[in-house]
Amino acid sequence: MAGISDVLTVLEKAGFEKLPKPLTVVGTEFDFEAAARGTGSSHDLVLIMTDQVPTRRLQRLVAGLARSLDLASSRRPVSLVFLGAIAAGDRVELERYARVLSVGSSLPSVSEVEEAIAVLLPLKLPNTDLVHGNDPVNEVMATLGMSKDTPDHIALVRAAVDGAEAVRERLRRYVNAGVEWHDDLEEDDE
Numbered sequence: 001m002a003g004i005s006d007v008l009t010v011l012e013k014a015g016f017e018k019l020p021k022p023l024t025v026v027g028t029e030f031d032f033e034a035a036a037r038g039t040g041s042s043h044d045l046v047l048i049m050t051d052q053v054p055t056r057r058l059q060r061l062v063a064g065l066a067r068s069l070d071l072a073s074s075r076r077p078v079s080l081v082f083l084g085a086i087a088a089g090d091r092v093e094l095e096r097y098a099r100v101l102s103v104g105s106s107l108p109s110v111s112e113v114e115e116a117i118a119v120l121l122p123l124k125l126p127n128t129d130l131v132h133g134n135d136p137v138n139e140v141m142a143t144l145g146m147s148k149d150t151p152d153h154i155a156l157v158r159a160a161v162d163g164a165e166a167v168r169e170r171l172r173r174y175v176n177a178g179v180e181w182h183d184d185l186e187e188d189d190e
Contacts, residue, residue, distance in 0.1 A: 051084025066097040
């Protein structure tokens with residue numbers, strides 16, 4: 001049961017709540033090895049099973065749970081964390097009712113669990129308060145070897161915010177100004 005407790009620990013750290021055994025939905029009991037539900041931003045119902053349970057039994061449990069959730073008009077997505085090896089055909093059958101997240105080992109490390117169930121976990125973003133970056137335009141200018149004293153170049157880089165067409169238009173105007181070409185000259189030639 002060490003693998004199951006590791007999965008539950010990772011889920012609980014991510015804000016999931018462990019559910020009592022057996023899992024009861026609309027008065028029907030389901031004997032999953034463990035289950036948890038998301039709180040806050042996650043609404044997933046997570047079932048945890050090992051390869052110690054016969055595949056046919058697991059398929060019946062998951063299918064029965066899916067039917068019970070339908071009867072209860074539940075909109076909660078179901079994910080099955082499976083510890084151990086699972087045959088491709090069995091996985092396809094289980095995926096009819098739940099998202100299957102397979103952990104290759106029945107006794108995985110915490111990092112293996114975190115990798116396998118990453119879609120259930122919140123993203124870990126760097127703390128932007130600690131990052132003191134420069135103005136992105138100045139960074140681009142420095143990378144391109146441009147001086148801050150060139151307003152035309154700065155305008156060209158800033159046009160990138162509005163997309164490729166804005167950059168083309170700004171570049172066209174810059175080149176035309178350099179060769180002293182004016183749009184009204186094109187119209188006179190016609």
